Amino acid sequence: MGRTVPTPALDPRLEAVLNLIRVETHADIGSDHAHLPIRLIREGRVRHCVVVELHPGPLALARHNVNRARLEDRIDVREGDGLGPLHPGEVESASVTGMGAGTIAGILRRGGGRVPPALVLQPNDSPLPLRSWAREAGYHLRAERLIPGYWPYPVLQLESSHGPDPAYANLPLSAALRYGPHLLREGSALLRQKIWADVVRLTPLAAPGRTAQTELETAQEALTLLGAP
């Protein structure tokens, strides 16, 4: 009998991602260490997982960790760009985490018919491009989290659906796209801190006609919505 390899620990943002996934077949795009897929399989949240990596170093690391965990029959590690190495309809859901929102949006836009019906996304900066993509592409926001860390990490759970996304109902669109409809309704202390930090950063930059002015007005609108702390 060989030694049991310890289950990898996840940082709080990936723990939050893990808790939003429970399907038969899942793909983790840009997995690097493959810790998330290993935990998904070990915890019985996913039966089969595809790992996609673009760069040789992280690809080798993912293969090494999957082999070490003796999960080669459950986790298929593939080299390639974004959703490209997947067959259309092959997985029920995908996660893309730890990258800029623009990079993640690019992966989804290039994905075409390979984008699965369920997604969990964790950008390292403003998720606004992902919320905009979701509205154009027919995905509804099912859940949002804001996870404390080096900075507040947003986590978005999306599902393919029809019609307007009810998450945005009765909310000003610019504030909801920037700060998140579910997060605004929840109104956590961390979200308030984030919006106040935006107000402080944008105030000296704002002037009529400047983007900073519009962004400042959006931040102030969001604070008004949240009301007194």
Ligand SMILES: C[S@@+](CC[C@H](N)C(=O)[O-])C[C@H]1O[C@@H](n2cnc3c(N)ncnc32)[C@H](O)[C@@H]1O
């Ligand atoms: C910062 S790491 C994040 C790793 C892990 N997902 C996490 O959240 O801890 C980003 C990873 O995405 C990979 N990557 C970047 N663009 C990619 C793409 N278009 N397709 C597949 N992998 C990509 C990089 O090689 C890198 O390993």
